[in-house]
Amino acid sequence: MKHNYLFILLCTFVLLVNCKGDGESIIPDETPNVIQTGKVEGKVSANNGTKPIGGALVFTVDSESKVYHTYSDSNGNFSLTAPEGNTVLHIQTGDGRNFRTETPVTIKKNETITVPATATKLNQIAKMAYVKGSYDEIEELINNLGYTATELTYQDLKNLNTIAQYDIIFLNCGSRGISQTGTSSPSSDAMVYSNLSTFVANGGSLYSSDWASAYLVGGDSNTTMCSAAGGFINDNLLCVKNIGTATTYTNCAVSDVPLATALGFNTLDITYDLTAWEKIQNYDSTFWEVLVEKNNEPLMIRTGHYTDPNAxxxxxxxxxxxxxxxxxxxxxxxxxxTITINQNAWSAHQAHGDTQGPCSGNSASGKIYYTTFHNHAAGNIGKAEPILEYVILNL
Structure with a gap:
């Protein structure tokens, strides 16, 4: 009997030390699942099928809303490692609202598949428009890439319903003047300034080059002084003057790292063939990003921070x-x-911890690019051409 009693006490002790205080049994950790992956590769090009697109975001999303991503190099090539199985390959530039492509792919374990070139062309989603200029023809570069833009007149800019049809508007250098407004008073353009402000505040994007600075900060055919009458961007945010001379700026720096990576170069020469081009005198560095410069003189700037509480x-x-x-x-x-996805996928991404709106800038604002240079009448713009192509695809 005594031996049985000791045996019962021993068993009781063993049971006690193998139980948690909250009454739950200790369960060993399970071996984590190993994600099997493969690679998908290809080459991103413009819609013309020949121009490679650098800096494009390439990604897939798994069943748990985890994003696997990479970027195309300056030659358009990409290689992405992602989980095996059927998925959708997303290709985007900018934030994906204006240019993007989706194509189904099947990723195979420990294998590399190559996506056909026909499936990796960057599609135009945006409706684009331009105002014809005297010294700049950005629409020529748009067409060369295989995309389309509708011509607007200066008078069209005075109709908010007209411009609100578009996602991007290109304002060419020399597209604004007394002959178009019918008066020399900048105050007569109040409707244009108000409409452009409303357009950007609600997500539309603008490209403005050289003399077209007058659309942004005021002036008539161009901007001759700081604090010129008109415009919709506050004078303390940007000041330009048409005091540049015909010259070539050598060894200009592409100071924005993503831009330089997408282009495959970080220096270039820029030829200014006009005798009075707009030089940036000062700018608010919290509002604008400098993308291209020469000895700290900004030559190309961008913002996504525009707001208009009255719009x-x-x-x-x-x-x-x-x-x-x-x-x-x-x-x-x-x-x-920053990615653009189908609305139906939002709840899963939200549960993952994602937030609505871009990762930087104002969530409602479109982008504004201002360049002091453009594809001028002489046509020989050298390395400025791929920079302007980048602008087109990343507005």
Whole structure:
């Protein structure tokens, strides 16, 4: 009996030390699932099928809304490692609202598949328009890439319903003058300035070059002084004067790292063939990013921070009604990326911790690019051409 009693006590002790205080049994950790991956590669090109696109974001999304991404190099080539299985390959430039492509792919374990070139052309989603200029023809570069833009007149800019149909508007150098306004008074353009402000505040994007600075900060055919009458961007944010002379700027720096990586070069020469081009005198560095410069003189700037509290809320372009949403995907390493996805996928991304709107800039604002240079009448613009092509695809 005594031995049985000791045996019962021993068993009781063993049971006690193998139980948790909250009454739950200790269960060993399960071996984590190993994700099997393969590679998908290809080459991103413009719609013309020949111009390689550098800096394009290439990604897939798994069943748990985890994003696997990479970027195309300056020759358009990409190689992405992602989980095996059927998925959709997304290709985007900018934030993906204006140019993007989706193509189904099947990724195979430990294999590399190559996506056909026909499936990796960057599609135009945006409706684009331009105002014809005297010294600049950005529409020529748009056409050469295989994309389309509609010509607007200066008078069209005075109709908000007209410009709100578009996602991007290109304002060419020399597109604005007394002959178009019918008067020399800049105040007569109040409707144009108000409409452009409303357009950008509601997500539309603008390209403005050289003398077209008058659309942004005021002036008549161009901007001759700081604090010129008119414009819709506050004078303390940007000042330009048409005091540049005909010359070539050598060894200009591409100071924006993503831009330089997409281009494959970080220096270039820029020829200014006009005798009075707009030089940037000062700018607010919290509002503008400098993309190209010469000895700290900005030559190309960009912002996504524009706001107008007085602007009415109006739907702009295709992006307002195409069931797509732009979000900031939060990665585990903090390298967050802006992507545009189908609205139906938002709840899963939200649960993952993503947020609506781009990762930087104002969530409602479109972008504004201002360049002091352009594809001028002489036609020989050298390395400025791929920079302007980048602008077109990243507005």
């Amino acid at each position: 009415p809320q109006v739907p702009v372009g295709n992006t307002a009604n195409n069931n797509q949403i732009t979000i900031c995907h939060h990665t585990t390493n903090g390298n967050n990326i």
